[in-house]
Structure formats: structure tokens, C-alpha cells
Amino acid sequence: MNSLKSTVKKALINTKNNLEYNYLSLFPTKVDIMSPAFIQKPHQILHKLRKVSPIHYLPKQKAWLAINYDDVVTILTQHESFSSSPFEHIDNGVFIGADPPEHTRVRDLLKEHFSYQQVIHFKRTIEYHTKCFSEKIKQLKQFDLLKDLAQPLTNTIIADFLGIDPNKTVEVRDNKQVYYSLPTIKPFLTNGGFLQNLCQDERFSEQETLDIIRFLLEAGLGTTQQALCNMLYITLLHPQVMDEVRNKSELIPRLIEESLRIEPIIIALPRLTLKDVQFGSVMIPSGSLVYASMVGANRDPQKFEQPDKLILHRHSPKPLTFGLGIHQCLGKHIANLQLQIIVETLLTDFPTLRSVYPLSQVELGTDILSRGVKNFKLTF
Ligand code: HEM
Numbered sequence: 001m002n003s004l005k006s007t008v009k010k011a012l013i014n015t016k017n018n019l020e021y022n023y024l025s026l027f028p029t030k031v032d033i034m035s036p037a038f039i040q041k042p043h044q045i046l047h048k049l050r051k052v053s054p055i056h057y058l059p060k061q062k063a064w065l066a067i068n069y070d071d072v073v074t075i076l077t078q079h080e081s082f083s084s085s086p087f088e089h090i091d092n093g094v095f096i097g098a099d100p101p102e103h104t105r106v107r108d109l110l111k112e113h114f115s116y117q118q119v120i121h122f123k124r125t126i127e128y129h130t131k132c133f134s135e136k137i138k139q140l141k142q143f144d145l146l147k148d149l150a151q152p153l154t155n156t157i158i159a160d161f162l163g164i165d166p167n168k169t170v171e172v173r174d175n176k177q178v179y180y181s182l183p184t185i186k187p188f189l190t191n192g193g194f195l196q197n198l199c200q201d202e203r204f205s206e207q208e209t210l211d212i213i214r215f216l217l218e219a220g221l222g223t224t225q226q227a228l229c230n231m232l233y234i235t236l237l238h239p240q241v242m243d244e245v246r247n248k249s250e251l252i253p254r255l256i257e258e259s260l261r262i263e264p265i266i267i268a269l270p271r272l273t274l275k276d277v278q279f280g281s282v283m284i285p286s287g288s289l290v291y292a293s294m295v296g297a298n299r300d301p302q303k304f305e306q307p308d309k310l311i312l313h314r315h316s317p318k319p320l321t322f323g324l325g326i327h328q329c330l331g332k333h334i335a336n337l338q339l340q341i342i343v344e345t346l347l348t349d350f351p352t353l354r355s356v357y358p359l360s361q362v363e364l365g366t367d368i369l370s371r372g373v374k375n376f377k378l379t380f
Pocket of ligand 1: 076095096097107158215216219220221223224227265266269320322323324326327328329331332334335
């Protein structure tokens with residue numbers, strides 16, 4: 001364990017030594033993957049970069065960018081070579097920013113609650129909340145998909161699933177004081193709920209429990225709502241697909257997978273190389289920051305024929321929207337179940353659902369970890 005920590009430390013020092021100047025001659029690009037311009041329209045840029053090389057050096061980020069599916073799979077699955085703790089200044093926590101064995105221990109203890117078998121018991125509750133929101137929306141002439149539906153509905157569902165006061169989820173997520181100690185967080189937790197049980201679980205230290213709660217709220221709240229907005233946007237762009245799915249609800253899981261392949265909410269995930277790694281002719285030295293791009297991998301023409309098109313009946317590998325490897329999204333079953341039920345309800349209850357403004361005017365927001373459609377007014 002200590003040896004892993006010291007490798008990470010040495011690796012970070014290497015990065016500081018400005019090794020990047022050696023790489024500029026390889027595949028430098030002016031692209032700034034954090035810039036609003038890139039985040040809004042990354043696809044054309046990535047297709048152009050891909051023609052030059054699958055791996056690029058980003059001087060602005062002092063990091064490497066991997067765009068192709070196979071390389072992204074390598075980065076996400078080979079955790080012995082790619083640490084999930086790439087930023088020295090960021091508190092690693094026990095989840096996304098942790099490596100084995102800490103990460104394995106925590107994940108093993110939590111994974112049962114997030115398994116498909118466990119999540120499916122929650123179906124009725126999701127259906128109930130979704131129906132209530134659908135009735136509310138029916139009273140309106142038009143509605144903002146994010147603010148009036150996606151945000152409050154998915155917050156209510158996740159609050160119920162985790163066992164936290166649904167009216168206080170955002171307040172709890174954003175208020176650092178709440179994570180001070182177990183007594184400061186307990187008043188917000190529901191009796192007998194998952195998080196309250198977690199607080200009594202002696203296998204976790206107090207700090208671990210607080211980290212887990214903070215991270216679950218962060219990971220659970222923003223993601224599904226943004227995913228719902230992106231997939232409805234893509235679906236409305238393809239009315240014929242929408243009609244097909246309305247008549248065959250068994251196609252909804254495919255619609256979710258395919259629309260989130262086209263517009264995943266995460267642009268790229270950061271990793272730190274723990275040893276020298278070779279990608280084709282490019283050698284990335286130990287201690288380098290690498291971004292594995294979901295947006296790039298999900299539209300890799302080597303894996304997805306006509307990658308920019310929404311095609312429900314594909315025979316291609318799984319998109320990487322939910323990540324892969326030991327950190328693959330723990331919440332993917334609860335996220336998918338919510339999306340399935342909400343989309344099915346919307347398609348059934350609102351047969352004439354459409355955008356208030358031309359879809360060409362709809363803009364995608366510019367957050368690297370929650371990219372997508374923000375101001376989307378719908379009517380029916
Ligand atoms: C459509 C919605 C969602 C998407 C697209 C998504 C995406 C992802 C991705 C790509 C990762 C991997 C990060 C990495 O490898 O560094 C991840 C991790 C994670 N997600 Fe999600 N997520 C979603 C919803 C949720 C929900 C609803 C929850 C919980 C209630 C959740 C909990 C987590 C957790 C705990 C991890 C960390 C797993 C680990 O490090 O072992 N996610 N998510």
C-alpha cells in the first residue's frame with residue numbers, strides 16, 4: 001500500500017518536472033478540452049484529431065488525451081498502470097479518487113445495495129414518483145425539462161433510494177458543514193434508510209462513512225438528470241425512432257444506451273500513469289496525466305459504424321458512458337431503471353411531446369463532468 005502511495009507521489013513529481021516539453025514534438029494540439037467551445041461541440045474536433053493520431057498531448061492541460069475505444073478501455077481497466085488518484089490537491093475520498101486496496105474494500109461492502117437484484121425492488125417507488133410528476137407537468141402548458149422535471153424527480157428518487165430527506169438533498173450535498181461528523185449528518189437521514197444503516201456499520205470509520213455519503217450524493221444527483229435531458233434531446237431529434245420506441249417499449253433500454261453513447265455526460269476521465277505505457281508509437285512516461293475520453297470512445301468509427309447516427313439495432317461493443325473496470329459506475333442500475341421508467345411514462349403520457357424552440361437552437365452546457373442540454377423547454 002505504502003509502495004503504491006510512493007509510486008503515485010514520484011509520478012506526480014515527474015509531472016512537475018515539466019516532462020511535457022519533450023512530448024510537444026509528438027502530437028501536440030491546441031485543443032483545450034476544458035474550454036466551453038470544446039465541451040459544447042467536441043465531436044468534430046475529436047474526429048479530426050483521430051485522423052492524425054489516437055493519442056494527443058494537450059499543452060494546456062499538461063496531459064495526454066486518448067480518444068479511441070480500445071485505448072480508453074485499456075486506461076480504465078488497467079488500474080495497476082493508471083491510478084484514479086491523479087490530482088495531488090484534491091481529496092481522494094474512498095471512491096473515484098482511490099486505488100486498490102482501499103477502493104476494493106469500500107466498493108465490496110457497498111456493491112450489494114446497488115446490484116440489479118436490489119435496485120429492482122425499488123421499481124414501484126420510481127413508478128409512483130414519476131407518475132406524480134407527470135400529473136403535475138400535465139397542468140402546465142410548457143415546462144423546462146431540467147428544472148421542472150429531471151432535477152426534482154431524480155432528486156426525489158435518489159433521496160428515497162439512499163434514505164435522505166428529499167427536500168434537503170441539494171442543501172446536504174452542497175453544505176460542507178454537514179459532513180463534519182456523524183451527528184451533524186444524521187438529522188438529514190431517513191429512519192431505517194440505507195445511509196442511516198451505513199452510519200451504524202462499524203466496518204467503516206466515521207471519515208469513510210462521511211466520504212461515502214458525500215460522494216454518493218454528488219454522483220447520484222446531477223448525473224441522471226443530465227442524462228435524461230441529453231437522451232430526450234437526442235430522441236426528439238429522431239421522431240421516427242421515437243415512434244418506434246413508443247410502440248415497442250422493450251426498445252427503451254436500447255434507446256437509453258444509444259442516445260447516451262451519442263451524448264454521454266462525461267467528456268473524459270482523468271488518470272495518472274504509474275509506469276511508462278506504450279500506445280502504438282507513443283510512449284507516455286510514468287507520472288503523466290491522461291484523459292480517457294468517453295465522448296471520443298463512444299464515437300470511434302472502428303467500433304461504431306456511422307458513429308454520429310442514432311441506430312437502435314447495433315451489433316457493437318458496449319458504449320463507455322458508465323465507465324469500465326473497477327470504478328465502473330456503481331449507480332448504473334438505479335440510473336438506468338429511473339431513465340427507463342421516466343422515458344416510458346413521458347412517451348405514453350405525452351404523445352405530442354416536442355421542443356418549444358427549434359432543436360437546432362438548443363445548446364449543450366459546458367461542464368466537463370456533466371455535459372449536456374440545460375435550457376430545454378418542452379410542450380405537448
Ligand atoms: C446516467 C447517470 C450516470 C452516469 C452517466 C454515471 C457515470 C459514471 C462513470 C463514468 C463513473 C466512473 C468514474 C471513473 O472511472 O473514474 C461513475 C462512477 C460512480 N458512479 Fe455513476 N453515473 C451515473 C449515475 C450514478 C448514480 C445515480 C449513482 C448513485 C446513486 C452513481 C454512483 C457512482 C459511484 C459510487 C461511482 C464510483 C464507483 C467507484 O469508484 O468504484 N452514479 N459513474
